[in-house]
Amino acid sequence: MVKVSVMGASGYTGVELVRLLHAHPEVEIACVTARQNAGEEMASLFPSLFREIDLVCEGGDPARPAKESDIVFTALPHQAAMEVVPGLLEYGSRVVDLSADYRLRDVDVYRRWYQEHTSADLLPEAVYGLPELNRDQVRSARLVANPGCYPTSVALALSPLLREKLIDHRTLVADCKSGTSGAGRAAKVGSLFCEVNEGFKPYGVGAHRHTPEIEQTLSAVAGEDVRLTFTPHLLPINRGILSTCYALALGDVDTTSLRSLYQQTYASERFVRLLPQGSWPNVSNVRGSNFCDINLMFDARTNRVIVVAAIDNLVKGAAGQAVQNMNLMLGFEESLGLTQLALFP
Numbered sequence: 330m331v332k333v334s335v336m337g338a339s340g341y342t343g344v345e346l347v348r349l350l351h352a353h354p355e356v357e358i359a360c361v362t363a364r365q366n367a368g369e370e371m372a373s374l375f376p377s378l379f380r381e382i383d384l385v386c387e388g389g390d391p392a393r394p395a396k397e398s399d400i401v402f403t404a405l406p407h408q409a410a411m412e413v414v415p416g417l418l419e420y421g422s423r424v425v426d427l428s429a430d431y432r433l434r435d436v437d438v439y440r441r442w443y444q445e446h447t448s449a450d451l452l453p454e455a456v457y458g459l460p461e462l463n464r465d466q467v468r469s470a471r472l473v474a475n476p477g478c479y480p481t482s483v484a485l486a487l488s489p490l491l492r493e494k495l496i497d498h499r500t501l502v503a504d505c506k507s508g509t510s511g512a513g514r515a516a517k518v519g520s521l522f523c524e525v526n527e528g529f530k531p532y533g534v535g536a537h538r539h540t541p542e543i544e545q546t547l548s549a550v551a552g553e554d555v556r557l558t559f560t561p562h563l564l565p566i567n568r569g570i571l572s573t574c575y576a577l578a579l580g581d582v583d584t585t586s587l588r589s590l591y592q593q594t595y596a597s598e599r600f601v602r603l604l605p606q607g608s609w610p611n612v613s614n615v616r617g618s619n620f621c622d623i624n625l626m627f628d629a630r631t632n633r634v635i636v637v638a639a640i641d642n643l644v645k646g647a648a649g650q651a652v653q654n655m656n657l658m659l660g661f662e663e664s665l666g667l668t669q670l671a672l673f674p
């Protein structure tokens with residue numbers, strides 16, 4: 330059994346990692362950390378784990394997870410992650426970081442959208458862990474930067490069109506909606522029941538920090554400098570992201586030829602499902618699973634291609650993708666421990 334650890338196990342992506350790793354046949358969870366709950370049982374923080382998980386939270390010190398495991402998942406907020414990742418690597422662990430700290434290649438862009446970077450020397454070696462785009466690099470990586478949840482859905486939705494130069498790369502629009510677990514478990518007024526329930530609103534309009542991450546990924550695919558308007562919205566549901574993307578078509582396209590492009594692109598991708606024509610992605614159909622459901626059409630009236638993608642923000646948008654990356658790093662079958670179907674209804 331390969332030993333793995335989860336730092337930030339008291340958070341939503343941390344407990345989702347514990348859920349998935351517990352069911353994984355080839356790994357054993359050696360250690361979990363959480364500063365405020367040090368000494369407490371995971372099952373007391375999350376009663377869903379009762380009698381199945383007997384792990385006790387260590388404090389936030391990275392020494393124990395580093396010493397006891399081959400791979401450490403850092404499910405920590407950005408900034409907190411880069412405070413521990415260099416030490417974990419020095420101890421000889423490999424790291425899958427769920428935060429944004431190692432996703433952006435350009436440290437100036439990171440500074441502009443986040444804060445000063447304190448371990449920028451690691452940026453050149455960090456591999457952006459979207460397996461469908463960077464599978465080979467992930468296999469040998471010491472440090473994987475697990476993508477953001479919105480960027481995962483938008484990158485999978487738009488990459489095939491940009492790679493083939495079928496859409497205008499300067500006028501893209503991604504209109505995205507996320508369930509509230511995307512905001513994490515920390516107490517915040519904006520996440521309270523009365524603030525979220527029965528409401529539906531945009532946030533971070535024209536300014537969300539996932540914008541440069543999406544543009545970086547899509548620019549690499551397009552080989553050109555992509556520009557995108559990204560508007561996230563908060564949904565009164567626990568899990569799920571639905572991204573509706575709009576792109577101006579270049580040249581002659583139609584729905585049938587676009588569908589066959591996506592069919593070919595994702596034919597051997599276990600976790601990307603092109604839905605049958607006329608059937609549109611729904612967050613209910615991916616909840617708890619590592620799938621990204623996609624469909625698209627060409628709207629001849631406006632000359633726009635419309636692509637819709639749905640994922641579970643905590644699975645393909647975070648912990649599931651992190652386990653997918655771990656499988657690649659360890660030479661396991663990529664889908665090991667990730668084949669559960671969605672929880673429906």
Ligand SMILES: NC(=O)C1=CN([C@@H]2O[C@H](COP(=O)(O)OP(=O)(O)OC[C@H]3O[C@@H](n4cnc5c(N)ncnc54)[C@H](OP(=O)(O)O)[C@@H]3O)[C@@H](O)[C@H]2O)C=CC1
Nearest residue numbers: 337339340341342364365404405406409428511513514647
């Ligand atoms: N929620 C989601 O859908 C997604 C989240 N992510 C990213 O994953 C990471 C974790 O997110 P999520 O699980 O939602 O967050 P939560 O707020 O639910 O959990 C954060 C965890 O990190 C610990 N932590 C918080 N602050 C610090 C700190 N300064 N130093 C060390 N530990 C700290 C917390 O425990 P304690 O404070 O007690 O140590 C807790 O265990 C974030 O970077 C997030 O952006 C990425 C994709 C999707």
Ligand SMILES: CC(=O)N[C@@H](CCC(=O)OP(=O)(O)O)C(=O)O
Nearest residue numbers: 428429477478507508509511512
């Ligand atoms: C609903 C909600 O609040 N979602 C989060 C997305 C969290 C995430 O994936 O962001 P990083 O890992 O890039 O920090 C947000 O918009 O900030």
